[in-house]
Amino acid sequence: MLIRNGAVALPDTPAFVKLDIRVHNGVIAALGRDLPPDGEPEIDAEGLEVFPGAIDPHVHFFDPGFPDKEDFYHGSAAAASGGVTTVIDMPCTSDPQVINLDNLKHKRSIVERKAVVDFAFFGGVSSQVYADGFPDCMHELAAYVPAFKTYATSGSALFERLNHYQFSRVLEVAREVNRPILLHAEDAGFVLPAGEALRETGDSPRVFYETRPELAETLAVFAVSEIAETLQAPLHIVHIGSARAAEIVAGRTTTSGETCPQYLAFDLTDFERIGAPLKITPPVKQPDQKDQLWTRLAAGEIDFVASDHAPGSYKEKNTGSIWTDYAGIPGGPTLFPYLYSAGLRGGRLSLPRFLEATADAAARRYRLDDRKGRIQVGLDADLTLVDPNERYTVRGEDSFSRGKITPFEGMTLTGRVRTTLVRGTVVYRDGEIVAEPGAGRFLAPHNTGRS
Numbered sequence: 426m427l428i429r430n431g432a433v434a435l436p437d438t439p440a441f442v443k444l445d446i447r448v449h450n451g452v453i454a455a456l457g458r459d460l461p462p463d464g465e466p467e468i469d470a471e472g473l474e475v476f477p478g479a480i481d482p483h484v485h486f487f488d489p490g491f492p493d494k495e496d497f498y499h500g501s502a503a504a505a506s507g508g509v510t511t512v513i514d515m516p517c518t519s520d521p522q523v524i525n526l527d528n529l530k531h532k533r534s535i536v537e538r539k540a541v542v543d544f545a546f547f548g549g550v551s552s553q554v555y556a557d558g559f560p561d562c563m564h565e566l567a568a569y570v571p572a573f574k575t576y577a578t579s580g581s582a583l584f585e586r587l588n589h590y591q592f593s594r595v596l597e598v599a600r601e602v603n604r605p606i607l608l609h610a611e612d613a614g615f616v617l618p619a620g621e622a623l624r625e626t627g628d629s630p631r632v633f634y635e636t637r638p639e640l641a642e643t644l645a646v647f648a649v650s651e652i653a654e655t656l657q658a659p660l661h662i663v664h665i666g667s668a669r670a671a672e673i674v675a676g677r678t679t680t681s682g683e684t685c686p687q688y689l690a691f692d693l694t695d696f697e698r699i700g701a702p703l704k705i706t707p708p709v710k711q712p713d714q715k716d717q718l719w720t721r722l723a724a725g726e727i728d729f730v731a732s733d734h735a736p737g738s739y740k741e742k743n744t745g746s747i748w749t750d751y752a753g754i755p756g757g758p759t760l761f762p763y764l765y766s767a768g769l770r771g772g773r774l775s776l777p778r779f780l781e782a783t784a785d786a787a788a789r790r791y792r793l794d795d796r797k798g799r800i801q802v803g804l805d806a807d808l809t810l811v812d813p814n815e816r817y818t819v820r821g822e823d824s825f826s827r828g829k830i831t832p833f834e835g836m837t838l839t840g841r842v843r844t845t846l847v848r849g850t851v852v853y854r855d856g857e858i859v860a861e862p863g864a865g866r867f868l869a870p871h872n873t874g875r876s
């Protein structure tokens with residue numbers, strides 16, 4: 426494959442460079458001007474921008490277990506349509522959960538027949554795992570997973586939170602096996618009593634938010650990152666929505682952080698207007714938080730972005746009460762397009778920082794950077810071709826995801842993903858998935874001591 430005349434986004438380069446890209450055996454074989462034809466198929470990328478395929482390092486595809494909510498085909502197809510070439514799936518929302526090696530192998534055998542983009546799995550440590558299987562499960566999974574997910578407030582009764590002592594033990598093992606702990610950071614000592622006190626006082630997005638405000642996030646980030654700092658153990662805070670939480674992360678030496686488009690695009694006033702389609706945990710925050718998150722993302726103090734893709738069905742999103750409506754949105758297909766439109770084209774992110782935030786920083790944190798994250802000779806030919814001039818309006822109904830209810834409904838974005846290639850194979854082109862289910866491959870983290 427030869428991709429001709431695109432404006433290519435190279436790492437650490439302030440502007441696009443007009444280049445041809447030669448792909449051989451799925452790997453970038455050469456970069457240069459006017460590369461001689463070799464009889465291979467060509468893509469004319471004149472007028473298009475060529476990016477390293479985006480990495481979505483936080484998705485819930487519910488597979489196996491709950492394929493009516495999402496499955497690996499629909500989830501990965503939606504990702505590909507939005508320029509994502511690698512996803513990392515959470516351990517806690519499939520059945521079985523990825524809490525030991527047998528479960529991981531079982532899950533892999535099912536979803537690798539469905540995926541159209543490359544994928545990795547996070548492992549998980551709940552209080553149930555802590556009571557039965559810890560720390561052996563972390564030792565046996567470490568070669569196969571880039572990190573381990575935990576909660577400070579339980580996401581479900583099937584996967585419960587850790588207390589501070591348990592965090593200290595788990596972080597010690599994380600340091601030993603050299604894999605970060607991922608933290609859903611909302612403080613149970615705030616969220617649970619606030620819910621009990623406020624639930625009867627109203628049924629509105631604002632009251633729901635008041636049970637999980639900025640402070641609930643900040644307290645959890647402070648406490649667990651303090652444990653990690655003391656132990657010099659690797660910690661990563663997922664879906665940061667509060668500026669103060671991001672500031673704490675920036676001051677730590679072993680803690681990294683991610684945010685999501687929903688925290689950059691929306692705030693509590695939007696939640697009051699949109700309601701359940703924007704219900705997520707942690708909820709979106711006060712209007713003054715968004716600009717501060719953008720600033721910290723631009724500075725690299727928030728390391729990268731993720732979608733936290735987690736669709737709820739129409740029924741789950743319309744239970745009649747904000748307290749019981751499903752918390753989660755199908756953000757996968759809008760992750761890269763929103764960051765491109767609002768971040769790069771909106772002037773909030775430089776090109777090098779945009780590339781780090783959408784691909785390279787996650788590749789490094791999760792030890793996929795020997796194959797993924799940059800347009801560079803020798804790395805996988807994961808490429809996203811964008812028409813910078815096309816504008817379009819997001820319609821949930823058009824999504825490849827099973828989840829059609831999105832808070833981005835009706836938002837107009839600048840720049841459209843035209844073609845997505847995974848290891849040199851065209852997976853998505855002009856509105857259609859053209860790869861067969863199973864084209865995506867399982868990824869294990871490298872163990873070279875880098876990152």
Ligand SMILES: [Zn+2]
Pocket residue numbers: 483485515733735
């Ligand atoms: Zn999540």
